[in-house]
Amino acid sequence: MAETVHVLVAEDEPLAAMAIEDFLSRKGYRVTLAVDGLDAMERLQADPADLVITDLRMPRMDGHALIRELRRRDPGLPLVVMTGFLSLDGNADDITGDAWKPLEVLRKPVSPQMILDTLERLLARHAL
Template sequence: MNLIPKRRVLIADDEPGMRTTLADILADSGYDVRTAQDGQDAITKCQNEDYDVVLMDVRMPVVDGISAFREIRRSSQHVRVILMSAYGEDEMKHAALQDGAIAFLDKPLNLDTVIQLVADSTELAVMAITADQTLLQTLPQCLHSSGQKLTVVHNRDEAVTLLRQVSFDVALIDVELGTNDGLACYLALREISPTITAVMISRSDQPVRRIAEEAVRRTAYTIVPKPIEPERLAEVMQTLRAQRVSGAIRKPHLGEPHDS
């Protein structure tokens, strides 16, 4: 007998056909599925029952999906909310991802992506480049606990060699890499893999900080300060994962929470 409870999914969409289609697909995949016809219905259901994942249309009557998402998140931080929209709403997308949505998907939906997200199998493949003993101890604990796949190398040459053989989504680059500083490492990795997203790890004192800022100026994603705070790194990785899935990468401005 299987005593493991099914993951519970709520689908909120004012289009009956969409609700039924998604509910049938996810139920066939083994999930316990409920539906809501508008934002207020979704809020009420989440207040009365626990859900693991909410699939939420943005444009709905009574209460729109963005307002419902924020209300649900206030009382249920653990719920993974995936927003959906048939309209190009880039600013709304960026704001929702920053507020903690797992993804913001464009309609018509890619059903494989939906199933992957609901299954929580969207962890990032992360390469960390550092010789710092403190980071070598801290990073695996930070990332493994949040479901990220981490590979550690110690210098630019090792990173370049590995990236020529294995694809990575994110590079965590320690700015202080001896003669091969973090900026040179970042530029070398970007040349091999233009789609890799770089997060620079830096002390706050100059000139180390200036190297990290130059990397961000050249399209690195952001800076995470030393000493690493696990909660801050987890926040950066969660936002980055959602942005990559949704195709909406937007670098935080230096000075925003990810960098302060």
């Protein structure tokens, strides 16, 4: 990796966030943690990321609202959504339609390797 890729992780479960941070940092990524969508927006304002990983259910600003705001500001920003609560109903279409690309949805529990593989696939596609 010529330039260190900056990944922002918005996750309200501290152990999950720290595990992702540790794994991605060991793989050469620069990782910033945010506890919810509002925290993520503040951190992105101060230090833009190359890719955002977010949970959907978080306090203050949830993942749906965060994704809408990120898409409004930067439609091409790669996003990875991790959730244990995504059902195949109207809410799923809210974030998985073509308007939300590039975006990948991973159902929890998610292995760190699966996150890394998804992140690398999105970044490679985004670079084209």
